[in-house]
Every structure is written in C-alpha cells, then in structure tokens.
Amino acid sequence: ELAKEMAKKLSQDLIALLRPAKVLSVSGKQVMLNRGSEAGFSKDEMVEIYATQNVKDEDTGETFRNEVPVGQATIVRLDKKQSYATIVGEDLGIAKGCVVRVMRSAAKAGSMGQATTPGENGDDQPTPGSSEKPLKW
Secondary structure, eight states: OHHHHHHHHHHHHHHHHHSOEEEEEEETTEEEESOOGGGTOOTTOEEEEEEEEEEEOTTTOOEEEEEEEEEEEEEEEEOSSOEEEEEESOOSOOOTTOEEEEOOOHHHHHHTTOOOOTTTTSOOSOOTTSTTSOOOO
16 A cells, blocks of 8 residues: 555656646636646645746757746645635736646655754654664664
C-alpha cells in the first residue's frame, strides 16, 4: 500500500512538472482549474497562481519560463477532473492560462522529509535520531 501511495504521488508530481495545472476561467472571485482529486488536489487546500512568460536567453538560445505570483486561492469544491477555488487576498492579474501550484504547508513539507530543528515545531524536545537522542536498534 505504501509503495502504491508513493508511486501515485511521484507520478502526480511528474505530471505537475511537465504539464502544470492551469486556470481555465475566472468569474469574479471564482477560479476554475483543470485538475481535480485525481491530480492530488483536495478541498480547503491553498494554491498559488502564477502568470507565465517565456524568456529567451540571447547567449545560449535557450527558452526559460518566468513565473510571477499573481494570487492565491482556496479550493472550495472539486471532482476527479476539475476544481473550483475562491481567490483570497490580492488579485494581481489572475487570468485564463495562469499556472497553478499547490502551496506546501510547513507541516506537509516536514512530513515529506525536510528536517526540523528542536523547538521549530513548537516543542523543545530533540527529534528522534538526533545526536542528543540517538535511536537504539
């Protein structure tokens, strides 16, 4: 089960990298996205929305994508293929075609293997396996 879950997560991350979620339409404060629960989106999740611009490096001829944050939204409803989000905070130009990325909270980032220091997560106890509290096998 763990292997299946990790394989699903990795494939979702790869798809998001190659073909990121995008804004399909904007109506007032509501944004329709082209990804849903099958892509790992969930209700009440925060997303960051970016306007994109292709920039060509004149020296190498390579083309890069510049992403500029233009707003944030909270997913309020979804199905397997699409999501609807409500814009929160300032809208700096959210429009059709903008790229959408799930905002990783500190709690999620920590659970994804990023180390925290003692006291960072609200406690003053050393983390298991640290030099102050080594694991015993």
